[in-house]
Amino acid sequence: MQRLLATDPNFASQFRKVVNDRRESDADVAMQVTDILREVRNRGDAALSEFSMRFDGHALTRDDDWIISAERCREAYENLEPALRDALELAAARIRAYHKDQIPADRDYVDGDGVRQGAIWRPVDAAGLYVPGGRAAYPSSLLMNAIPAKVAGVERLVVTTPTLKGESNPLVLAAAHIAGVDEMWRVGGAQAVAALAYGTQRISKVDVITGPGNAWVAEAKRQLYGVVGIDMVAGPSEILVIADKDNDPDWIAADLLSQAEHDPSAQSILITDDKSFAAQVEDCIDLQLATLATGKTASASWQEHGVVIVVDKLDDAAALANELAAEHVELAVANPEPLLKSIRHAGSIFMGRVTPEAIGDYVAGPNHVLPTGRRARFASGLSVLDFMKRTSFISLGEDALEKIGPAAVALAHAEGLPAHAKSVELRLK
Amino acid sequence: MQRLLATDPNFASQFRKVVNDRRESDADVAMQVTDILREVRNRGDAALSEFSMRFDGHALTRDDDWIISAERCREAYENLEPALRDALELAAARIRAYHKDQIPADRDYVDGDGVRQGAIWRPVDAAGLYVPGGRAAYPSSLLMNAIPAKVAGVERLVVTTPTLKGESNPLVLAAAHIAGVDEMWRVGGAQAVAALAYGTQRISKVDVITGPGNAWVAEAKRQLYGVVGIDMVAGPSEILVIADKDNDPDWIAADLLSQAEHDPSAQSILITDDKSFAAQVEDCIDLQLATLATGKTASASWQEHGVVIVVDKLDDAAALANELAAEHVELAVANPEPLLKSIRHAGSIFMGRVTPEAIGDYVAGPNHVLPTGRRARFASGLSVLDFMKRTSFISLGEDALEKIGPAAVALAHAEGLPAHAKSVELRLK
CATH class of the missing domain: 3.40.50.1980 (Nitrogenase molybdenum iron protein domain)
Structure with missing residues (x-):
């Protein structure tokens, strides 16, 4: 597990390494x-x-x-x-x-x-x-x-x-x-x-x-x-928890471990504005790991890929979250609304202190198949759209063809496609 | 160019070959x-x-x-x-x-x-x-x-x-x-x-x-x-024109050539219910090819990949169109509405006698980047969705958690994921 302080002069390069951390195996299959x-x-x-x-x-x-x-x-x-x-x-x-x-x-x-x-x-x-x-x-x-x-x-x-x-x-x-x-x-x-x-x-x-x-x-x-x-290529799971000091550290520890227990390559990241709260969460994680049935996997993930970042103020978390473009983002704060608006890249967002990510894994309703590995920059969770396709259609009468047809003829000639031009010209009066 | 008659006892296997015709090069790049x-x-x-x-x-x-x-x-x-x-x-x-x-x-x-x-x-x-x-x-x-x-x-x-x-x-x-x-x-x-x-x-x-x-x-x-x-992998272009005998054969010939002139691997297919109309279109194609500036490309495409299919009645065309799942489909008939409803797989559909496909290439408005090579079975034309992504969000209060949380706990335990269960259990009263 890595501890990063936003006030550290090397923070930018340390954080860059976290963002670029490749947890997907390049197995030569x-x-x-x-x-x-x-x-x-x-x-x-x-x-x-x-x-x-x-x-x-x-x-x-x-x-x-x-x-x-x-x-x-x-x-x-x-x-x-x-x-x-x-x-x-x-x-x-x-x-x-x-x-x-x-x-x-x-x-x-x-x-x-x-x-x-x-x-x-x-x-x-x-x-x-x-x-x-x-x-x-x-x-x-x-x-x-x-x-x-x-x-x-x-x-x-x-x-x-x-x-x-x-x-x-x-x-x-x-x-x-x-x-x-x-x-x-x-x-x-x-x-x-x-x-x-x-x-x-x-x-x-x-x-x-x-x-x-x-x-x-x-x-x-x-x-x-x-x-x-x-559907989108999927890599190991990840969670980013943004939490202020008014949370129960035991709850936040469980949230971080719920991702870690999936896979040794999973990644759990905590961003908080309170150094002693961060330490409490770390302690709770160690305590929970001691009795967790999936402790071996969770521990491997937390040791290898876990990150705790202490920022000056929680508003700074949005910019970091957009770099991370995480699959799951928890906003464990009293008023998550401003963060929801400023986090542009995330698979799914879990708002408030009593919305643990696991609710979304099972019973909330939105899909739990979500973009991993920073792909939330360009990809979405699974939806009905993945099982549908769209056919466009166009229907012109003679008047409409007279209006827009000549422009098509001009462009077709300019592109060196005379049969395109002819198919329109023949139909013009 | 191939001529197929739907009444031919070998029609099914001949048509199957057209559907499976692979025009994409497997260039070893x-x-x-x-x-x-x-x-x-x-x-x-x-x-x-x-x-x-x-x-x-x-x-x-x-x-x-x-x-x-x-x-x-x-x-x-x-x-x-x-x-x-x-x-x-x-x-x-x-x-x-x-x-x-x-x-x-x-x-x-x-x-x-x-x-x-x-x-x-x-x-x-x-x-x-x-x-x-x-x-x-x-x-x-x-x-x-x-x-x-x-x-x-x-x-x-x-x-x-x-x-x-x-x-x-x-x-x-x-x-x-x-x-x-x-x-x-x-x-x-x-x-x-x-x-x-x-x-x-x-x-x-x-x-x-x-x-x-x-x-x-x-x-x-x-x-x-x-x-x-x-965006979707793109192969050579194709057009399927469904036309009755009341069309000007010269217009339909130009439409078929407008696809053929793109690329020797492009494919133009005519389905009609009238044998002599089919022959007239073929003659018009030969005449147009003689003076077409892109004649060399268009001729290569038409000779190698062109298909003329004569069916018993035009209603039969929909089933063939669904097998072909063509990039472009023209419905050059008096009332295209029933065919529009029954053609399930097509990139874009051009309705009526005065809507040549070239209008859609340039000025109509719908995108001309469309699924090729039978991919209209599962893919759509380019749209704003290709440049956007969706973030889902969930927010529970304590009452909602009491209602749906226990089901998440039960499922998490059943899946052998105790930290998932714990992250919810801790928050239940």
Whole structure:
């Protein structure tokens, strides 16, 4: 963990190093992934079988080995303990409500020159959702990816998930039931992404692929960008907590550790205007780490990537936050409104003392799939827009063509495109 | 050129081949581009100088060699012949009006559980626009990329363009003046894209890069996807014209050639329900090609990739159009409304007999940067959204936390993330 003081003469260069800290592994998987994609494209299911045995120890033989039926998902849902089932249902309902409101309106109007034009938004026909196996198989992540697709109107929503040694997570199956997943295939890794993009004998191809995954999955999505639509490349999680001294340091410590426990590469940053409050938070972190079940991971992340920055006044935090462009930003202050206005780059912002980031991970409603690694400078969280596309349209009558057609003719000639010019000229009186 | 009859027993497989026709070159430029990106990242301006001399024959020595000043753009604008200047201004005004209407609304509301949440849309800080050199330096393309960025509110809009042997196109400079471009650098190729993404001593980095380019530029954007935001990978242009026999075949021929003249890899497809009309259009194409200044390119495209499909009735065209998911679709029929509704996948649709596609290339208003190569299945044309990003926010009071917090605690424990659970539990009464 690093301590930075804004009054330190070296602060600017120290902070620059924090901003440029690359926590993403440059694992050299590109060539392996290229090979896997080619094999699945050429040999389909046969290649899937080979890779599933090799990487997941899972034999794809009978139909049951390939697919998890809707019945099994429903059973998993019905067998959940009621409190968990209610929690998943609450989360799903709130996520659904928030995302319904994102559906963009079509446009269709006639302008002053008599040109009718507009745009129509439509869902993609089919979407694929990658769900990691093992520890990272999170039901919340399934809800956050699947519900926006269904709200967008996607008719065919396909999940692929590795079932390591045949095992699958009942909470994930229950979430698939709640979200209305249409197909669930027991394949994982780059080979699953290839199957979704190219199609195989059993698995029909999709138009968009989203969802988290390891370095192979991420690289496969990157290589298939353009063959299908994909969500933003995701790196390790991060949180920036901006807190004044009137917070309970134990609360802030828990918030910082909630990010750190995800991954040794996760990053937790505290900005405060009070040096002794910063020290109290550090002490609380050490105490909590001592008993935390995920302490090993959280401790590694905090030691390696944790940062505590003491600034002169909290207003100075906005400029630092804009440099960091963090995935999650907590504003643990009495009046977070001015900071909300001045922080331009952030995935999601959590306002006030009783809005811990974990609320947004599960039940608030806005998506928890958010831009990481400073990508909030240009990228947004997952939304229904990732599962929709827009078709523009133009309709001219003869009068409108007489008005704006001659300008098109002039520009087409100037660009050396005479057939463009002719297609308009022929229609002018 | 291929002729297909929907009544032919082999039609399905012939049509499948048209749909799967890959017109994009798999030029093996990936490794060269990786090298260029690394050099620019490590050595900045020195690498730019070397590559500019090697690839464009342009020496980057004095300041004037590096940058085209705003004054030079203004002069180019003032020296344009008035008809062209007016045409550019008309195009710019109409593009501006259409894109202004795309700016998404922010959201901020309190829901039934007392949770305040919403989303704020903001422009990126800086955008880079690649403008090709030589023949493909189109002023219309500059307007179509630059105006949405400026309408979105981007404060710093940077153009890079190769000035082969030092030459630049006065129409492009005039368009840059109209669009309000802030910086214009005389570098091109993959090295220009690298400079925009990583920054060099002279060129500050940007957040989003858009604009057309050759295979090296496209590959550089693909490799830098995630370091910056980019627009969709673009391939050769295509048009699908759906026309009944009541059209003037000469008009339809010009429309098909307006796409073919772009590039030998462009594709023009006619679907009609009248065999003799199809033959008339083919004859008109041959006649027009004989005198067309771009005849060599247009002829190569039409011979290699042109397709004429005769269907039983025009209603059948919608299903074919959805398979093709073409960049441009013309509906040259008396009542295009039903086809507009049933065509789900298209970049842009041009309705009626007097709306040639070229109107959309220049002056209509909707963007002419559109998804190619069947990507309209999942991608949209360029818009202000490509230059903006969304930050979600959540604000809970104590009552709201009591309502939805326990569900978050239950899910966090179930996912094996105790610090997540604790950050909420500590705040519950």
